[in-house]
Amino acid sequence: MKVQWRAARGDVWLEPSSLPRCPGHLCRTNSLSVGQPAVNPTFGRTSFWPLRCKFRTRMFRFAASFIAVLVIITHPLSATTLAYASLDDLILKSSQIVRGTVQSLEGKANGSRVSTRVRIAVVERWKGPEGITVDVVVPGGQAGRITQTVSGAPDLKVGTEYVFFLWTGRTGVNRLLGFSQGVLLLAKDPRGLANVSRPPVSAAVVNATTGVAVQDSGVSMTLAELRERIRRVLAGGSSQ
Numbered sequence: 001m002k003v004q005w006r007a008a009r010g011d012v013w014l015e016p017s018s019l020p021r022c023p024g025h026l027c028r029t030n031s032l033s034v035g036q037p038a039v040n041p042t043f044g045r046t047s048f049w050p051l052r053c054k055f056r057t058r059m060f061r062f063a064a065s066f067i068a069v070l071v072i073i074t075h076p077l078s079a080t081t082l083a084y085a086s087l088d089d090l091i092l093k094s095s096q097i098v099r100g101t102v103q104s105l106e107g108k109a110n111g112s113r114v115s116t117r118v119r120i121a122v123v124e125r126w127k128g129p130e131g132i133t134v135d136v137v138v139p140g141g142q143a144g145r146i147t148q149t150v151s152g153a154p155d156l157k158v159g160t161e162y163v164f165f166l167w168t169g170r171t172g173v174n175r176l177l178g179f180s181q182g183v184l185l186l187a188k189d190p191r192g193l194a195n196v197s198r199p200p201v202s203a204a205v206v207n208a209t210t211g212v213a214v215q216d217s218g219v220s221m222t223l224a225e226l227r228e229r230i231r232r233v234l235a236g237g238s239s240q
Contacts, residue, residue, distance in 0.1 A: 080203045081203065081204045082201060083178070084206065084207055084208065084216065088229075089178075090182055091229070091233040094166055094167060094182070095168040096127055096129070096134065096164070096174065097230060098122050098134060099125070099161070099186065100120035100123050100124075100134070100164065101161045102156050102159065102162070103120065103121050103133070104119045105141065106119075114141050114142070114147075115137050115140070116137070116138050116140065116141030116156075117136070117137055118138060119134075119135050121133055123161070126230045127234065128168075134166070134174060135174060136166060136176060138156070139153050140153045152202055152203030154183045161185075161186040162184060162185055163183070163184040165178070165181075165182035165183070166182070167182075179203070180201050180202070180203075181201055181216075183198065184197060184226070185197055196220075196221060200217060201216050
C-alpha cells in the first residue's frame with residue numbers, strides 16, 4: 001500500500017515506511033508538518049509546501065492519524081531549515097512592523113498540526129495599517145492535550161512586550177517573517193533604558209540564494225537605535 005503526497009510540483013508516491021520524512025526533493029525539513037518554511041532547493045528560497053496526504057483505505061487513515069497524535073504528544077517536530085534574514089531584510093520585506101504586548105495565546109489543532117493565534121496590543125507602529133491590536137499565527141503551541149513545538153518558532157509569553165516583523169499573506173493572515181528572526185524581546189536595563197534583542201535562532205539557517213549554512217548571531221540594540229534603523233532603511237538610506 002502506498003500513500004500519495006500532493007505538493008505544489010506534483011504527486012509523489014511513498015511507501016508507509018517512509019512516512020516519518022518529507023519527500024527529500026521538496027524541502028529540507030524532516031518533519032511531517034504542513035506549511036513550515038523550508039528552503040526549496042529548486043528555487044533557492046523559503047517556500048511553504050502545502051503537503052497533504054490521501055490514504056486509499058479508511059483503516060490506514062485511522063492508523064496514521066493515531067500514530068500522528070502519539071508523535072505530537074510525546075515528541076517535538078524535527079528541525080526546520082530557515083532562510084537567513086538580516087535586520088534590514090526584515091524591515092524591507094515585512095508588511096507590518098509593530099511594538100506591542102502579547103494579550104492572549106489561543107492554540108488550535110488542525111489534523112496533526114497545532115498553531116497558535118497570538119493577539120498583540122499595539123504600543124507603537126512603524127509600518128503597516130493602523131490598528132490597536134493585531135493577530136498573528138505562529139506554528140506550534142498547545143491545543144487541549146496536544147503540545148507541539150516547532151524548531152525555529154518563538155516561545156511568546158502573555159504580558160511580555162516585543163517588536164514584531166510581520167508578513168501578511170493573500171488570505172490576510174499575519175505571520176512572523178523569518179520565524180523567530182522576526183520577533184525581538186523588549187526589556188529595560190537597570191538604568192531604565194529600553195533594549196531589544198533575540199538570541200540566535202534554534203533552527204539551521206542558510207543563505208536563501210545559495211543554500212550555504214549561515215551563522216546567526218542574534219540581535220541586540222537599544223530601542224532608540226532600532227527606531228532610527230527602521231527610519232533610515234524605509235527612507236532608502238544606509239542602515240549604518
